[in-house]
Amino acid sequence: MVGVAVAATMLGWAGQAAAVPLEPGVINCGEHGPDVRFVVLFEPWTPAVDATAETSSKCGTTVAYHPQIGVGVVLSSDRRFPNLMGRDRVFSAKAAVGKSKRLSEPPAVSDRSRTDRxxxxxxxxxxxxxxxxxxxxxxxxxxxxxxxxxxxxxxxxxxxxxxxxxxxxxxxxxxxxxxxxxxxxxxxxxxxxxxxxxxxxxxxxxxxxxxxxxxxxxxxxxxxxxxxxxxxxxxxxxxxxxxxxxxxxxxxxxxxxxxxxxxxxxxxxxxxxxxxxxxxxxxxxxxxxxxxxxxxxxxxxxxxxxxxxxxxxxxxxxxxxxxxxxxxxxxxxxxxxxxxxxxxxxxxxxxxxxxxxxxxxxxxxxxxxxxxxxxxxxxxxxxxxxxxxxxxxxxxxxxxxxxxxxxxxxxxxxxxxPGDYDLDDAGGQxxxxxxxxxxxxxxxxxxxxxxxxxxx
The missing domain is CATH 3.40.50.200 (Peptidase S8/S53 domain)
Structure with missing residues (x-):
């Protein structure tokens, strides 16, 4: 596997979104921070024009949309975006991990020649x-x-x-x-x-x-x-x-x-x-x-x-x-x-x-x-x-x-x-x-x- 479990930091969307009031009628979008990438759920086969229009009206920019499955990828710098779209429909994994990294050392190159191995x-x-x-x-x-x-x-x-x-x-x-x-x-x-x-x-x-x-x-x-x-x-x-x-x-x-x-x-x-x-x-x-x-x-x-x-x-x-x-x-x-x-x-x-x-x-x-x-x-x-x-x-x-x-x-x-799965000979399984x-x-x-x- 590429990944292992890590503790990461949230960028603060959940806490900050509630502090920005939602305005009635037309939404005035603002740049409250850097662009954050979200996965957004729609009903499958929602037309692309409808999905794009909805995200745009709620302060998002559509990066990609897959109408066959009703899944979109949206960028937004407006902290209200998750609340505007509905938190049961949007999620940012990138925001969830923050600046954490999961890089491991690459394997040692054991042989650069092309001998038969x-x-x-x-x-x-x-x-x-x-x-x-x-x-x-x-x-x-x-x-x-x-x-x-x-x-x-x-x-x-x-x-x-x-x-x-x-x-x-x-x-x-x-x-x-x-x-x-x-x-x-x-x-x-x-x-x-x-x-x-x-x-x-x-x-x-x-x-x-x-x-x-x-x-x-x-x-x-x-x-x-x-x-x-x-x-x-x-x-x-x-x-x-x-x-x-x-x-x-x-x-x-x-x-x-x-x-x-x-x-x-x-x-x-x-x-x-x-x-x-x-x-x-x-x-x-x-x-x-x-x-x-x-x-x-x-x-x-x-x-x-x-x-x-x-x-x-x-x-x-x-x-x-x-x-x-x-x-x-x-x-x-x-x-x-x-x-x-x-x-x-x-x-x-x-x-x-x-x-x-x-x-x-x-x-x-x-x-x-x-x-x-x-x-x-x-x-x-x-x-x-x-x-x-x-x-x-x-x-x-x-x-x-x-x-x-x-x-x-x-x-x-x-x-x-196996009859016995005690890998470290410690007496347990x-x-x-x-x-x-x-x-x-x-x-x-x-x-x-x-x-x-x-x-x-």
Missing amino acids: TAEQSDMAMIRADQAHAVTLGSDSVVVGVLDSGIDATHPELSAAVDPARSAGCLTGKADPAPAAWRPTTSAHGTHVAGVIAAADDGHGVTGVAPGVRLASVKVVDDAGFVFPEAVVCGLMWAAANQFAVANHSYFVDPWLQTCDRDGERVVAESVRRAVDYATRRGVLSVAAASNENIDLARPRGQAVGANGERRTLDASCKVLPAGLRGVVAVSAVGPDQLKTGYSAYGLGVIDVTAPGGAGDECVLSTVPGGYGRLCGTSMAAPHVTGVVALLAGRHPGASPQSLTRRLTTQAVAVAC DAYCSGYAPYNSFYGHGLVDALAAVTS
Whole structure:
């Protein structure tokens, strides 16, 4: 995953809005501060002219609008804007995180040469991707969207796979196809994920799960490391418009690790849910990382720190987005020993499949700008699954997301709950696995199988 939970500061919209009285009749808009970007909910299929007119009359400027799902992105410098539109319809994730940052050190570039390093890719052997390549490398008619921090399209392992015409930056909430908008800037994460999916099978460096497919770089992770809902909505709508077969989501949507379907959080939950549902209906299967907090996604409970430092009580409506949404393939991570890693989230009825995410000193080797590097996380597990889905899509052209999911889960190799999950030898259990061998909270339907995907 890109993100980890952080305590952040609010810019003061909630407290200041009440201090500015609402005038009857025509609203005199004022610049009370810097422009703030909001996600705004409308009824689906509200005409663009009506949505734009409403936001303009209430002191907002429309940046992007998706009438198919009734979600807009609006800028406003007027502190009254949330009250004018209705606080049950608007939310600013950017304002919620304030000036917080979530940047981590990039992976060390372990090798700038192009020597063959496939012998170091035990993760590919675990899911039998190396054997699958003897059958097929995947189809170049399959386009995989990497919704992430951008892909280095100059990397020799990825240059042939990246399709610039289908790539876009979504950080403002409006798709920008200019190469500068979708290339990586501060983060190697997206390039690493892309290599797991489709690094070239050329006898040099590493090889991805489906090296014959095409990649689209869709940038949704900003330079501070955040993934805001307007960027995710933009990315999913772009995926639908450009007929991606599968979209990889190795992140959670900010500003919370688990977003609840209540109060102001509902705007975030509803906007992303609408976008996922629309993309799915248009033939895009979403694969998402489960997150790295070793939490039970099926039983959200207790308290968590909110976006502005307050304590939030979790309930059954709280989900990691987009992994917790219906129709999304949620992926947990196993280490080299095929045991759920200590960081991976889990949950009966939430986790669909598992894949290698690396652990300890044995992280996943893949491409990074300038060479190769290692990263661990469910962020690395998800693209293994995305690669297998891409192989399936090539073998079964026109298959629906539901059909691809059924094939993926049916072909997965069942992994039973461990008899003991005491990772630190402290005498206790570090998590509890529920279910039975063919389907359980740690591994879902089991470990994905690339060879089965191309032979069954």
